[in-house]
Amino acid sequence: MIAELSQLSEVAEPTAFHRFLRALDDRRSLLRVYTQNIDALEEKSGLTFGIPAEEIKGTSHRPSKGNAPAASSEVATTDICPQDDSTTSQIPLPLKETPKCIPLHGTLRSMHCMTCGHSCPLRHYINSLVSGVPPPCPQCTALEQTRQLIGKRAHSIGKLRPSIVLYNEDHKDGENVGKVVRKDLLGSSKGKSRTGADLLLVVGTSLRVPGTKRIVREFAKVVRSRHAAMDPSNLLADEPALCTRGLMGPTSPPQPSTERYKEPPVQTIYLNLDFPTPTSQWEGVFDVWIRGDAQAFAGMVHEELEKEKLAKEVGHERKRKRE
Template sequence: MPCLILSQESFDEKVPSSLSKRVANRPDLKTSKLRHLSITEPSEKDKELLKQVNKQISKSRKILVLTGAGISCNAGIPDFRSSSGCYELVKQEYPDAAIRSGQEMFDISLFREEQKICIFATFMEKLYSSARVAQPTRTHRFIAHLKNRGKLLRCYTQNIDGLEENLGLEMSSERDCDTSMANQWRNLDVVQLHGDLNRLSCTQCFKTFNWNRGLSRCLRSGQLPSCPRCEDSSTQRSLMGKRNTGSIGLLRPNIVLYGENHPSCEFITQGLNLDIARGRPDLFFIMGTSLKVDGVKKLVRNFSKQVHDRNGLVVLINKTRIGDCNWHGIIDYQILSDCDAWVDHLKEDIPEFFKTQQQVEKARQLKRENSILRKRQREERKLTPPSTPSRKKATAQKSVKSEIHKSNDGASTPEDSCPTLFTKGERTSQESVLLKLQIEDQKSEPLSLLDASSLPSLGGDNSMSNHTDTTIEDDPTDIDEDLPISSYSTLSRKQTV
């Protein structure tokens, strides 16, 4: 008896051809070095590569998104580091201020100088006013579409404008102690890594407040308003005869400045660990950022590892190039394009990906109903016998009828008119035999039209001997015995006429 256990070497050599073809046909789009692609004037090789990347995007199921200020530029909100960004605007508007770089306006050390506080308050009020009238861009709507399709795992944004909230996306806010951390994190769509410009927070008690006209007027004048909660607490202590601490906080935009910790850093850190451990993303979009912040760099590396472990792709969409050597093996492709232009390109290349969830569910329902209907029809065919003759029988009847017409036109004998009907050793069904008999009866003349004297008697051998003046010239014994019985009867009738 031959041994059925194969060694590992022999098993590797005998891999089925179907499996090997399946692995070979799947394109390996993961790169060891960052590759730059353009959608405006791509080469033929880049066109084919872009199609393969877009095809894998359409098949993705769990997508992570990291966004920067570049996705809000088309909404009228300036970015930070470009030639027309916030840093340059600060230096142009306040040339006399002792500001070496615009980044100092977003550093925690600015609260040490009154002049910088004044510039910070004025600039933040202008930025809030522009963000208040801005409308979400096509890139924001693309993120909301991923949420609608159930493909968005999480969107991490460095932006402070909060335009995603206008599209119904759930934004990260203060930690809700009445809800478990996992449930609150599961319901979040957008995590604001650098805070929210649409809220004001106290520098002392960290209580958050909404903007109003009075607060906006105070910031526009270059002053930070006092915290109402701290003032009420101080007043209550004075009324109770307690010592007044004199510490009343100031309200500033609820954003994270350089050099300070995020007020919800513990909550965000726990959520990040959940997404890394259990998220299982298969695609990672980095949009509109040059990746200069250290914390964001670390986040990209951690998420990139998880995506690559699931054979996914990491794609950066930004107009300016990033340092290639720092991102080899981490980012697969950088598409040198404006984010909104890339969304338009993607919509043109894979329109099925941009169908709404309602359209997808309707198409699935129609497909499901058609499948059930076809299955039911197959079962009915098996249970009910066919009421009409099959196609083969129908074609056979047509051929027989055509032969009848041909024989009526000029054939003299049944053998000449229907040679195929009376072949030797033919096996036919009962219906075919009856049909042949009907054809032969139609070809023969009715007995009522014949002369009774010319018919042979039905009495047997004696009747045959009384008719010696018959018109049959051939000897009856010369009739071919191989002919069928129906043919023999027809031939005798013809010859006795």
């Protein structure tokens, strides 16, 4: 099954929603994408992709079992694979910039050793996956051959497994994922203010995975607190308004309020055909539930972006003629 999924993802093309994400990135409006998908189509759309490795100080050395390198194929390593002549590997190098897309559940592009953490492209082991026999780790094999040549006692050779995260399984790169999340939650300093996420868009997920649920809740809190810090006073001088903030669920009507507040901008959006259950867990988390298809949504937004682009071009042309 994994072999078939890997082959299908290799030939698959990015969707309209992937292109929408790329368009946001081109406009410098995209802070980060956290994806639960394992097909890596975000990278095909042109987004930088992967999990940044920890910065390693000092000289490179083979990591211990408890401190294995990131096995994601997105991280720069020297692979020891069947067609390679190399017998040594290096520590993953830290990326200069944090990738735009972070795969929360790994990808179908790589396999890693359960003993030493070494990573290899999954496509080299399709036949082994089809047969159901876990392939031996090429790095462990090479090191064991060296040990035999110098007369040292034999060590066990690790087995490779797909670098995807299964249910109820810890992410082997979870610490590095957590660092990116914390970085995005805190924002970055820019002059006297801090910049960070100002809109949360949650798309196509049932929100049943505990880790993902926690990330969504934390970002929802942050975007709201950031708006409150920038605009602490929502008081209007005139008539009272109907308070509709905080979507409680698909059947929950807006609650009237006699307090005089202006309506703040939408900051948290949930886009999916079905609302996550139980709905009580998501009271006050989302401002808006868009009940629809992600691809249709992306197409509509693309049309609006094109209209905006055309309007700007027309405006510039009129200004040029006046001058």
